[in-house]
Amino acid sequence: xxxxxxxxxxxxxxxxxxxxxxxxxxPLAKPFCYYLKFKILxxxxxxxxxxxxxxxxxxxxxxEPSGDTRGVGLVCHPHPLGGGTMHNKVVFRAAAxxxxxxxxxxxxxxxxxxxxxxxxxxxxxxxxxxxxxxxxLAETYPAEPIxxxxxxxxxRVGAEVGMNDDRVVxxxxxxxxxxxxxxxDFLTQLRKPILFVQGDHDEFGSLENxxxxxxxxxxxxxxxxxxxxxxxxxxxxxxxELRDSIKNWTEQQIDSSK
Numbered sequence: 001x002x003x004x005x006x007x008x009x010x011x012x013x014x015x016x017x018x019x020x021x022x023x024x025x026x027p028l029a030k031p032f033c034y035y036l037k038f039k040i041l042x043x044x045x046x047x048x049x050x051x052x053x054x055x056x057x058x059x060x061x062x063x064e065p066s067g068d069t070r071g072v073g074l075v076c077h078p079h080p081l082g083g084g085t086m087h088n089k090v091v092f093r094a095a096a097x098x099x100x101x102x103x104x105x106x107x108x109x110x111x112x113x114x115x116x117x118x119x120x121x122x123x124x125x126x127x128x129x130x131x132x133x134x135x136x137l138a139e140t141y142p143a144e145p146i147x148x149x150x151x152x153x154x155x156r157v158g159a160e161v162g163m164n165d166d167r168v169v170x171x172x173x174x175x176x177x178x179x180x181x182x183x184x185d186f187l188t189q190l191r192k193p194i195l196f197v198q199g200d201h202d203e204f205g206s207l208e209n210x211x212x213x214x215x216x217x218x219x220x221x222x223x224x225x226x227x228x229x230x231x232x233x234x235x236x237x238x239x240x241e242l243r244d245s246i247k248n249w250t251e252q253q254i255d256s257s258k
Contacts, residue, residue, distance in 0.1 A: 048115065051108070051136040054128055056117030060108035060136075061086060063099050070102035070254050071145045071169075072137050076130055076154030078175075080113045080120045090151045093239045094174060097246030101254065103147060108133050126157035131165075138167050145169040145257075147250055152204065152233065156181050163190050170194065170253050172246060175233050176213070177204035184213055193222040195249045197242060199231030224249065 050057045075095045078084030085091075086107040098105040110129050111118030118125070130148075137146055146165075149172035150158030156177065162168035163186070171194040178184050187194070196214055200207050207227060217223045226245045228238040235242050 049106075050115070051133065053111070053117065053132040055111055057115075058108045058111070058117075058129060058132060059086075059113075059115040060106055060133070061095075062104065062106050063095065064104045065099050065102045068102060069104055069144075071104075071147060072141045073098035073101075073103035073105035073147045073149065073250075074130070074133055074137060074158070075105065075107040076126075076133075076148075076150035076158040077107065077110065077113075078152035078154055080110050080153075082153075084153060085109055085113055088151065089239060090174060090235055090242065091154070093235075093243040094149050094151060094172070094246055097243040098147060098149065098250060100243070100247040101250035103250065104141060104144075106133060106137055123157055123160075126153065127161050130158050130161040134161070134165060134167060147172065147253075149174060149246065151175050152177050156184070159184075159190075159194075160186055163187065163192065168192070169257070170250075172197070172249070174242070175199070175202060175205065175235070176210055177202075177233075178209045178213055179206055180204045185216070187213065188216045188220065190217055190221045193253055194224075195246070196223065196225045197228075197245055198225065199228050199233060199235055199238070201231060202233045204233055 049060045049062050051060050075091050077086050077088050077091045086109050091107055095105045095107045109116040111125055112120040134146065146168045147170050148158050148162035148168045151174040155173040159171055159173055162171050170192055173194060174197045176196055176198060194217060196210065198205060198207060198210055214223050214225045228235060231238050
């Protein structure tokens with residue numbers, strides 16, 4: 001098992017000034033959440049993608065790399081009942097890292113989130129949604145290898161689906177909540193490369209417990225653990241480094257598979 005520790009800092013975003021609001025035609029009386037929604041609309045002016053699902057549709061965003069395509073990626077967001085969406089900052093950075101590595105990357109809202117249909121059904125529903133997203137990618141980009149990443153709840157459902165799906169060639173587990181879900185031992189059956197990214201003060205997965213899991217996984221699969229010092233579950237001061245870690249590992253995996 002390989003282990004690395006990285007330390008970095010990230011400046012927090014701030015609310016726009018009144019002058020900036022006037023320039024962008026953002027009502028001054030609106031709260032900051034309105035500004036965030038406005039920013040999202042600006043980032044995706046053509047609207048989101050809707051992909052077929054067993055319960056109707058999943059709202060998603062598909063982004064292509066600026067250079068050559070080297071595969072496709074899927075990123076799964078944290079728990080819907082905790083406010084998790086595909087716009088989560090960790091999910092956004094993870095997707096950006098995959099795009100940086102040359103992957104066409106899809107992130108989506110689980111059932112009952114945003115404009116996705118259906119209602120939340122915990123792990124079983126989450127796994128069905130991940131499978132539907134993989135079906136879309138496989139049909140749209142046939143024969144392209146898929147890298148599947150998940151954050152928190154997205155890690156739990158994504159890893160179990162991706163482990164058993166031949167279309168997925170590698171996994172990335174971010175903020176693995178081993179203390180919330182005690183059944184991660186299913187990963188001991190994994191036979192694909194996997195990257196774990198964790199903060200050393202993660203509230204839902206202690207580093208000690210995760211290391212024990214990684215040691216078990218590494219007996220049968222190529223497993224790497226990246227640890228961020230002084231970081232909690234949401235990697236607040238380490239988001240850029242999170243993106244870089246995912247990019248670098250994915251590029252290394254692609255190059256070694258040639």
